[in-house]
Amino acid sequence: MITVNPLEVDGMIFTSIRVELPKTNLLVITNEVGYIMCAALDVDVLNTILSDRHVVAGRAKGVKTIDQLLHAPLEKITDASKSFGWEVGMTGKEALLKIS
Numbered sequence: 001m002i003t004v005n006p007l008e009v010d011g012m013i014f015t016s017i018r019v020e021l022p023k024t025n026l027l028v029i030t031n032e033v034g035y036i037m038c039a040a041l042d043v044d045v046l047n048t049i050l051s052d053r054h055v056v057a058g059r060a061k062g063v064k065t066i067d068q069l070l071h072a073p074l075e076k077i078t079d080a081s082k083s084f085g086w087e088v089g090m091t092g093k094e095a096l097l098k099i100s
Helices: 043-047 066-071 080-084 092-098
Strands: 002-009 012-021 024-030 035-038 057-060
Touching: 002 092, 012 092, 024 066, 035 066, 035 092, 043 057, 057 080, 057 092, 066 092, 080 092
Parallel strands: 035 057
Antiparallel strands: 002 012, 012 024, 024 035
């Protein structure tokens, strides 16, 4: 099942996406600038093979819900996200507010 919902974060609207997969879930919170995602995201591919796309993205590990994704520290970010002030260790919520 795929669930897509609007998500308000400090007055800013994002889209939350949850894809139920066998034995895991794919979690994404996005807007038109970038996104954060669970550990299914391969940041290294975005920084190397797809670097010309300048994808703004970050990944949090060990999250099982959208709320956990918002509050977990990002353990990996793309090079392009650094231009928005993103840093490893900031929460997903802090990163999202920098692209709102």
